[in-house]
Amino acid sequence: MKLYGVLVLFVTFSVASGLRCYAYFAAEPNTCTGVMTCPAGFDRCASVKAEVTGLIDKGCLQKAACISPIKCCDKDLCNGAVPTGPGVTLLLLSSALMMLFI
Known part of the structure; x- marks a missing residue:
């Protein structure tokens, strides 16, 4: 029963921490390394490539x-x-599963 409590705690914590997305403006492809936690109300990570310059x-x-x-x-x-x-x-x-069997 303790295992269920721990799992619920971890799942709740991961949901409460918010969505994390890569955040970079006018970057070369495959160089985006900045990470941000999205503010309240923002529920999607987005990516768009400029057709003319190729920057992301x-x-x-x-x-x-x-x-x-x-x-x-x-x-x-x-x-x-x-x-x-x-x-x-x-x-x-x-x-948590390893702790259960050790």
Whole structure:
């Protein structure tokens, strides 16, 4: 029963911390490394490439503002070109399971 309490705590913490997105303006492709936590009301990570210059803007947007050619997604750091790996929740879950069997 304690395990369920810990899992609920970790899931609640990960939701409460807000969406994190790559944020960079007028960057060369594949060089966006800045990360920001989106303010309240911004529920999408966004990325748009300027057709003329080829530079990329990344940041947080509201769902209603996600129109073509802006690409939006709703997971942590999903607007990056580099794979982000497993999330913190998965790491904490695996740690909790290891503690259960040790």
